[in-house]
Amino acid sequence: MAKYRSAHREEYLSKRKMQICVVTILLAILAALIVYSLSVNSFKVTFEESIQVIINRINGVEPQTYIDKMIDYVVMEVDMPRAFGALAIGTILAISGAVMQTVTHNPLAEPYTIGISSAALFGVTISIALGMSVIPGLGKDAAIATNAFIFALIPALVIVLATTFRKLTPNMMVLIGIGMMYVFSAFTTLIKFNATEESLQEIYIWSIGTVGKIGWDELVPLSITAVLVIIGFYILSGRLNILMSGDKVCQSLGVNPFKLRIISFVLVSLGVAVCVCYSGTIGFVGLVAPHITRLFTGNNNKLLIPLSAISGALLILIGDIIVRMLPGGLPAGVITALIGSPLFLYFLFRQRANKNF
Amino acid sequence: MGEKMERNIKEEYSKYTYRKFLFIVIFSLLVVLLFFVSLSIGTLKLSLQEVYQLFFDHIMGTLPDDPDTKYSDNIVWNFRVPRALFAIVAGVALSVGGAVMQSVMKNPLADPYTTGVSSGAMLGAAVAMILGFSVAGTGSFAVVFNALLFSMIPIGVIVLMAPFFRRSPATLILSGVAVSFLFNSLTSLLMVSTDSATLAVVYHWMVGTLSELNWDVLPLSTAMTLIGLVILLPLASKLNIMALDDKDAKSLGVDVERLRVLCLVVLGGMTAVVVSYVGIIGFVGLVIPHIIRILMGSDNKYLIPASAVFGAFFLLGCDIISRAIDIGATIPVGVITSAIGAPIFLYLIIRQKRSIW
Numbered sequence: 159m160a161k162y163r164s165a166h167r168e169e170y171l172s173k174r175k176m177q178i179c180v181v182t183i184l185l186a187i188l189a190a191l192i193v194y195s196l197s198v199n200s201f202k203v204t205f206e207e208s209i210q211v212i213i214n215r216i217n218g219v220e221p222q223t224y225i226d227k228m229i230d231y232v233v234m235e236v237d238m239p240r241a242f243g244a245l246a247i248g249t250i251l252a253i254s255g256a257v258m259q260t261v262t263h264n265p266l267a268e269p270y271t272i273g274i275s276s277a278a279l280f281g282v283t284i285s286i287a288l289g290m291s292v293i294p295g296l297g298k299d300a301a302i303a304t305n306a307f308i309f310a311l312i313p314a315l316v317i318v319l320a321t322t323f324r325k326l327t328p329n330m331m332v333l334i335g336i337g338m339m340y341v342f343s344a345f346t347t348l349i350k351f352n353a354t355e356e357s358l359q360e361i362y363i364w365s366i367g368t369v370g371k372i373g374w375d376e377l378v379p380l381s382i383t384a385v386l387v388i389i390g391f392y393i394l395s396g397r398l399n400i401l402m403s404g405d406k407v408c409q410s411l412g413v414n415p416f417k418l419r420i421i422s423f424v425l426v427s428l429g430v431a432v433c434v435c436y437s438g439t440i441g442f443v444g445l446v447a448p449h450i451t452r453l454f455t456g457n458n459n460k461l462l463i464p465l466s467a468i469s470g471a472l473l474i475l476i477g478d479i480i481v482r483m484l485p486g487g488l489p490a491g492v493i494t495a496l497i498g499s500p501l502f503l504y505f506l507f508r509q510r511a512n513k514n515f
Numbered sequence: 516m517g518e519k520m521e522r523n524i525k526e527e528y529s530k531y532t533y534r535k536f537l538f539i540v541i542f543s544l545l546v547v548l549l550f551f552v553s554l555s556i557g558t559l560k561l562s563l564q565e566v567y568q569l570f571f572d573h574i575m576g577t578l579p580d581d582p583d584t585k586y587s588d589n590i591v592w593n594f595r596v597p598r599a600l601f602a603i604v605a606g607v608a609l610s611v612g613g614a615v616m617q618s619v620m621k622n623p624l625a626d627p628y629t630t631g632v633s634s635g636a637m638l639g640a641a642v643a644m645i646l647g648f649s650v651a652g653t654g655s656f657a658v659v660f661n662a663l664l665f666s667m668i669p670i671g672v673i674v675l676m677a678p679f680f681r682r683s684p685a686t687l688i689l690s691g692v693a694v695s696f697l698f699n700s701l702t703s704l705l706m707v708s709t710d711s712a713t714l715a716v717v718y719h720w721m722v723g724t725l726s727e728l729n730w731d732v733l734p735l736s737t738a739m740t741l742i743g744l745v746i747l748l749p750l751a752s753k754l755n756i757m758a759l760d761d762k763d764a765k766s767l768g769v770d771v772e773r774l775r776v777l778c779l780v781v782l783g784g785m786t787a788v789v790v791s792y793v794g795i796i797g798f799v800g801l802v803i804p805h806i807i808r809i810l811m812g813s814d815n816k817y818l819i820p821a822s823a824v825f826g827a828f829f830l831l832g833c834d835i836i837s838r839a840i841d842i843g844a845t846i847p848v849g850v851i852t853s854a855i856g857a858p859i860f861l862y863l864i865i866r867q868k869r870s871i872w
Contacts, residue, residue, distance in 0.1 A: 256668065263700070264622060264624055265622075265685040265688065265689060266622060266624040266625070266629075266688060267624070289660075320865060323865070324865075329623050330864055332623065332624060333623060333805060333860075333864050334861060334864055334865075336801065336802070336860075337857050337858075337860045337861040337864065338857070338861070340797070340798050340802070340853035340856070340857035340860075341853065341854070341857040341858065341861075343848075343853060344850045344851075344852075344853035344854040345850075345854070346723055347847065347849060347850045347853075348846060348850045348854075350718070351719070351722065351846070351847060351850070355711040355712055355714070355715045356711055358711065358714060358715055358718060359711040359714050362706065362707075362714060362718070363707065366703050366707065374619055396567070416831065426821075441696070441699075442696050443701075445696075446692075446693070446694065449689060466766070486708060488704065488707060488708075489703070489707065491700075491703075492700045492704050492707065493553070493700070493701035493704045494700075495696045495697065495699065496697065496700040496701065496702075496704070498696070499694070499696040499697035499700070500691045500693075500697065501687075502693045502696075503690060503693045503694070503697075506686055506689055506693065507676065507679060508689075
């Protein structure tokens with residue numbers, strides 16, 4: 159008996175070691191990509207120069223010449239917050255996607271499933287096309303961001319209100335989300351149909367999403383949210399594992415599935431609302447990053463959540479790096495989907511025995 | 516005693532089927548009624564009786580002599596009749612497609628577009644409109660042809676890959692999702708790089724409207740929809756069995772994998788034709804089957820015909836409303852469908868007692 163136990167223990171430990179190895183390697187790749195991304199921009203800053211800027215900053219050396227000052231500005235004020243922004247947004251979206259898929263028992267679920275994106279888009283549309291703002295007296299960009307944030311929270315609010323009347327099954331929650339999605343998108347379409355071509359283009363570009371507008375000011379709330387989401391769901395991950403075995407089993411193990419679901423929905427909505435208001439609705443990552451991760455980790459949320467975060471961050475960061483190499487200022491969301499979906503198809507194709515859903 | 520119970524069960528069963536049967540009959544009659552209402556609405560106002568007279572005179576071959584009647588005959592026969600018929604065909608195709616898709620995939624989030632058909636069509640249309648490239652034809656036909664051709668690609672991918680994804684419907688859905696993301700990102704790439712005027716044109720195509728239809732669109736779409744119905748309706752009882760686990764279904768003699776691929780191809784073909792002609796009309800395919808499920812349960816034998824009839828009724832009704840409301844610009848029918856349908860849907864979900872999934 160003891161022998162068996164130690165054999166299992168050894169297997170577990172070796173698996174654990176392997177997992178830690180993979181996480182470390184992925185984190186190292188992520189860090190390398192962040193540093194590399196500092197030198198990718200239209201100003202032709204070389205890799206050595208960007209490293210030099212960071213070393214100078216650390217040593218407190220002020221840039222002297224005009225060119226040095228410009229390089230310093232580009233690296234520190236444009237590229238760096240953008241890279242960390244990609245990191246934060248990738249993390250939040252991927253974790254939210256993984257949690258939504260777990261909570262609703264549905265492989266098609268994503269962070270926007272409960273209608274967050276179309277609600278936010280509605281807020282942005284009334285701001286751009288009609289000039290309406292929830293909080294009056296803001297500048298144009300600030301008005302768009304606050305509108306997006308406030309409207310993005312409405313679906314979660316409705317679901318929370320609905321649960322006070324009766325206990326909702328996960329499918330009912332998703333269906334309510336779909337219902338709200340259509341209500342919002344109907345009005346958005348109506349407004350867009352009569353909008354000018356310029357505002358239509360502006361709304362369209364917002365809806366694809368970009369990490370290009372993130373500066374240090376935006377990074378503060380973003381990173382706080384990202385940390386909250388990581389910690390929150392890491393704490394909940396054990397309970398989420400229990401939830402996967404069905405509501406009845408979950409209840410008999412002492413976890414309230416309805417409460418857990420609501421907490422997850424609210425946390426996801428908050429996180430995604432913050433993302434959406436700074437970057438627009440970046441698609442793909444929230445749905446696909448958890449699935450790619452799942453193919454390797456299985457459904458254990460303790461592993462799935464942190465690894466999804468890393469893969470989501472990697473996906474957006476790589477997408478953004480490629481976008482910056484190409485001319486024309488394309489949005490990162492497009493490139494992420496463009497390189498990510500063949501990758502996803504390939505992984506799906508490779509993996510024959512599907513045990514995950 | 517036993518006989519009595521048997522009689523009771525029989526009575527109950529006949530009552531159960533009777534109500535569903537009645538629902539289908541009533542809504543078929545309503546579709547016919549709405550058809551004539553739809554012919555009478557427009558800039559040229561005609562009474563129901565006049566329209567009825569015109570319609571049957573034309574079918575009987577008695578052509579009007581005086582110029583006034585000739586004019587209204589022309590309008591009714593060449594513009595309103597094809598539009599109304601197409602609304603019926605599209606309503607049937609989309610809602611049957613949605614119902615079957617949800618049953619086959621066992622997923623409440625699935626809709627006829629989940630196969631990636633719509634994103635294929637969208638890319639085809641965007642290529643034709645933005646790059647001016649088409650495989651065949653000129654003008655608006657080029658757009659339709661391109662859309663049709665591109666929408667076949669996702670279906671082809673599913674057919675080719677299906678033998679490798681024998682284990683679960685989830686993998687099949689996800690491969691459809693991956694293909695749609697790929698196509699969507701290519702479309703976004705085109706749309707971001709174009710000027711705002713072309714963007715507006717493409718956007719209006721995407722929203723989906725039933726205006727500007729003529730007789731040319733009917734033969735192919737009607738034929739495809741009829742073929743689809745002929746294939747799918749007899750499969751209803753097998754689809755019911757598929758609601759079980761794949762293993763149980765197999766032991767009851769249903770070749771689950773083959774049935775799934777067959778259904779996907781058939782409904783993909785049905786929706787592809789509709790999408791190529793009128794763009795992406797959302798809502799109907801996803802929500803109409805859900806409404807029917809809430810009203811009369813998930814028995815595919817009744818779900819499919821009832822969805823067909825109710826979908827036709829709903830889309831035709833929405834088209835009538837969109838034409839009756841005159842606010843300067845025509846409202847696309849997709850807006851009306853969601854604006855009217857979504858609140859009803861939300862109400863039904865909250866009210867609903869049994870669990871449908």
